[in-house]
Amino acid sequence: MVNNAAVLDRAFHALADPTRRSIVDRLSRGPASVKELAEPLPMSLAAVVQHVQALEGSGLVSSEKVGRVRTCRLEPSALAAVERWAADCRTTWQARLDRLGDHLAESAKTNPKKK
Template sequence: MDNYSASLDSIFRALADPTRRAIVERLGRGPATVTELAQPFAMALPSLMKHVGVLEETGLIRSEKAGRVRTCVLQRQRLGAVEQWLGEQRAIWQARYGNLDELLVKLKGEDDEN
């Protein structure tokens, strides 16, 4: 497995969890402290920190500690790998749909001739 695939795998694994997706979504609006990130969830802070740890390991977020406050920031460039992969998949399927459209037009034309 190449680095690109391994990177995508780790990102998709991290984003498979709804809590982590919500954290990424929140950080898309700007930096937030761990306490701010924890507010919408009914879980203990140590549990939320495990989610933050997974996101940090994949490089989706970065956190800095100043005193007792840990602030998290989204690393948008890591989402670029996902965007690239999705763009490639979209192009493949658009080409397939285009081929299907052409085939249907051709078959309809043959039907009209008979």
């Protein structure tokens, strides 16, 4: 949990780009070559390579080159870190609301009708 902040930083930064998010989405359905990833995208192969490099640097994706084709696969742990951060924020917020509700209910019981 020490360098977790750096992981989160890189992951969120990588996911901020819609192209990269669509690549992650595609990879969740199975590994793919860079060429395959580029297929549906309206940009040059070189641009896609750059996105893949960004994703790899963030830990969201890993890849391996065999022959002349580089196969990319999703690395779910970085994705889990993102998920966990968002969930933590939400549940902390929720817990606070619950405490607030309890407190109000309690003071209403001992001190009813006070404005």
